[in-house]
Amino acid sequence: MTKTFIIDKGQKPTEEQLREVIEAKKHPIVSDEDAPELSPAMYKAFPFLQ
Secondary structure (H helix, E strand, C coil): CCCCCCCCCCCCCCCHHHHHHHHHHHCCCCCCCCCCCCCCCCCCCHHHHH
């Protein structure tokens, strides 16, 4: 499930939003036909995934 939060410049995320991000980081990234695995070159664009 994907959740989207819009945080305006200068706005701090809520405690609930922070908890959800921390919890999401505990789960592996699952690739499928809608979200295929990234190539090594694409991973370079997203260094936080490494």
